Every structure is written in C-alpha cells, then in structure tokens.
Amino acid sequence: MTANRNSAPEKKLVPSPGGLPPRAFILNCFGRGGSNIVWNMIASSPDVLISSKEWHQGVFGSHARLRKTMRAAARHMDMSRLPGFASFVARRTAETIAPEAWAEKPEATAVALKVMDYHIVFAPAIEAGFSECRHAVLTRHPLPMCESLIRSGESETRVTKIYNDIAAHMAVMAKREGTAMMRFEDLIADPAAFYRQLAMALGLTPPPDGRIRFMQKKFGAARTTLDHGGREVVRIGPDELRERIDANVNRDAAARLTPQQRDFIWRATRESALSLGYDETDF
Template identity: 25%
Template sequence: MINRAPIFVNGFQRGGTNILVNFITSHPHVCAVGETQKIFYGRHKEALYKQYIQRVSYLPIFLAARQHIFWPERFYERNKLPTLIKHYTDWVFYRNKLASPHNTYEDPHMVITKEELAQTRFLCKNVNGVVFASHVFADMYPDATFIGLIRNGFALCESFIRRGWTAERFGRMYETVCQRIIKDAAQLDNYHLVRFEDIITNPVASAQTIYSYLHLDITKVSKFRLQAKKSMTTNGKRKYAFGGNVDREVHWFPIDQLEQYIQKDVNKNQIARLRDTDKKVFLQYAHASMEKLGYLS
C-alpha cells in the first residue's frame, strides 16, 4: 500500500468525532481526509459534476464488493476487497490526502511540500454504518489504528430527535453501531475505545492517552486545534463556546488552556431536554449497549 499507518476514527454523526479528529490532526504528521462516504460518494455542497466524478471513481469498488461498502445507512457485514481493488482504494485515499482541504496549521505562513504531505498518516472518519468497514480496512492496512468514540446514548438521542428521527429508529441504530464497535475492539489489533465524556472533562489527559495509542509524540504539538461548533447550553439554546459566528472556524489553543474552550455540560444539557417517554423507547432497543458501556450505572 502507498499509505502507511492510517488512522480511522469510528463513531456517530453528531457524536463528538469532530473534537477527537481535531485533537489528532493537531499533530503535524497527521493529515485529515474527511469522512469515508464523502470521499467516495461526494459532498452534498460540492458541484454536481464533482460528485459524479467521485461516484464514477467509486464504481470499481462497488462492483468488486457487490455492495455499498462505504455508505453510512447500510448496517451489514462488509465483503473483503480483491487485492487490485485494495490498492485502488488505497490510491484514492492517497490522492485525497494530497488534495485535502481540511488541513490548517498553527502557523498560517507554514508551507508543507507535497513530499512532506505524502509522508503523513491520513486520518479518516467512519460514521454510523461505515464502522462495519473496519475489518476491510484492517485487512488492507495491518498497521492501521482504530479509535472507537463512544458517547452516552441519551445525549445523542436528543440530538437525533431534534433532527427528525424517532427514539425507536435511533435506539436501533445506536445499539447496532455500538455492538459493532465493541466487537471490533475485542477482535482487531490496535483498536481502542475512547469516551467522549473523558475528552470534555479532562482533555489534556485524554489527548495524552490518545496520542499514546497512535504512537504520536505529543511534545511536537505546541497548540491544539479546535473548530467552532454550536453546542447545547442550560437554557436549551445552542451557541459557540468560542469564536464568532463562523461554523467550523479553526482556532488554536495551548494544551493547558483546552479546558477553557470545551463545554463540559453539553451531555447534561441535552439529556435534560429528552422526554422520559423517548428515553424509555430508546432503552427498549439500546439497553444492552448502554449497560455494557456503563451509562446506566
């Protein structure tokens, strides 16, 4: 493979993966390439012709796998890829790494050459059903590291209900994805579980632990990047913890100041807005994972 020691972050949409990805990509030797499904299916905000180009480039993978292997709404076992298609998929990741729009640096005047960028480890985010592709990536990259981000399902349930889901639909999805993450963490080498709650309550210790999982030297990071995103406050309104009114605007903070810019009560605020009836329905489908992950104790 062209790429070496890639990093895959597995979790839920709107589940806190953004802060984890920013922690990791603060390191100069890591390059974010975005979400897997957007790499292969295109981004909704892109011009249509770009989306079509990406979907055409995905066609060989679809035909070889005989399934939508990187689609987040498909919750089934993924087929392994033939050797030739593995190398093709690796090349697509490599191409996206060299052209990634996600990378900014603490020094805005910093210039990184294509040769230097080529040597970085790419980080890709797998959300919802794409977590089922971990075995495919482990087969492609024996040196890959996987980080499974888990989070209290009640908080996530509020977020999804606010966006039109039912408690039953999200409960089924939460249980399916969590069980897969738990199973893969037990079966795959270099697969580590990280709690969202640990990141927001103790970001410094969490960053140190995550970097140790990834064999990254944290001393090479003088500042950590965060992106401005709205989160739930105690009065039910959503606002930015830092920055102005530009969503996903990148800011850099010294590691000892991270706690000042991360909202610690976001879970509590979201759970407070979840109706008891929705909690009960959610638990009818997600009780096993919530109990296994310690969110019911």
C-alpha cells in the first residue's frame, strides 16, 4: 500500500452548516473488487460517517441516461466548473448520509464515499463539496476481476474494455497528491494487516472498542447477479476478518476461466495490469 505526495492539495470550498462534513475519504474502486469491505473499514473510525449508497446511486438515482451523459462530459472537462453541478452533487451526496449515522457520530468530521468504476472521473465535482479530500484506490488483478464480471453476464470483450477503461482512470488518480494505493490481493492475504496499513495511510482514528464494521454478504463464487440482499453490518475485531474473507477467492476465480479465456483476458489487459503493478500470475 503506497501513498503519493507530489504537491500540496488545493483547498476547496467549505460546505454549508448542516450539509456535508468538511472532509471526505473517497474510495475509488472496481465493482466486485472488495470495495464494501474497505468502505466499511474506513467508516469504522469514530470520525467518519458512511454514505447509505454508492456515490453514483445516491447522486443520480435511477437516471442512468443522465449519469452516462454527464460521465461522458466529465472525460473532457472539469465538471466542478459546470454551473450548478458541484452544488447539485454536494446536495445529493449530503442526502446519502442517513440521520442515524449523524446520531451515532454527531462529532464526525468526515464521510466515506464509494466511487465505483467509471465514476472516478467525477472527482473534481465531488471534491468541490469538501474542505479536504483523501483518495484511496483499490485495485484488483484483471483475471479474477474479469471473471467476476463475466459471471455477471458480460462478454469477454466487454469485460476487458471495462477493466482497461477503469484501470486508466485509476492510474491517473494514483499520480495525485496523497492518494493511497491498495490491492485487493493484500486484503485477502492478511485482512488484519491490511486494515492497520489502511488506517495508517489515511490517518484514521481507531474505533474506541477496537472493532470494525463488516458487511456480511455473499462473496466469490457464491455471489450471483441477483444477489442484492443479506447485507447485515456487524462489528468484529480485525483478527476475525480472516474467518470471513476467503484467501483463495482470486485463485478460484482465475481457475474458473478456460485456458482460452485466460489467454484472451491477459493479452487484452496486460498493459493496464502492468500500469497498476500486476504481472500475469500476481493474484
């Protein structure tokens, strides 16, 4: 896990009272790449609230066409400069923080946001709502990542394009000041050590009781396209994570690929994987 520190961050506008907390921890991630685990780890800090929805769901809701249109525009311009857009984003983001979250942590100074896949391009508009932002990027090797997307119903050609596009955004984010780079592979290898390194990298205040948030849900081969329920949040000790996270999930996913699929995916995503520090068997 590494953090880039190239230059001093530019201060953003201070949010209005009663809206957003002044700081944000923004988790940039793949869907189906361990993001819920890390998102809840960050929100285990007594200083950090958690949004009730993934960022794009909270801001755009069911307006998929609007989201795609704005996302396309964000590739070519700083969306924080689009009149009214940054304030719209801040208002909708504030609405994703449930009253019970504020009631549990009335002195919280930050919120943890999960920004998935292509929505990383909205970083400037998100940042405009906060005085301070810290970004974390959670990567995953292309073979198990693409296998997960294939199991969701995507074609092999489509999943490699998705991986390459998102990896390109991640590589750009990795160059920004203060970005903490994390690997899913380190999470499943030693979850407790991963959590300690994450907390240190982001400067998170530890929970008073030492227990962290963990969302119980189907993971790996047990998860299907229709699996949206059963997401109870429990609080457990970091050492208990090992009992709940399958260390073999990546190897099992890669093993479900045929030799032809594996060869095609690696050839199509090799450059992207290398840009994120992966070789062919580094999973």
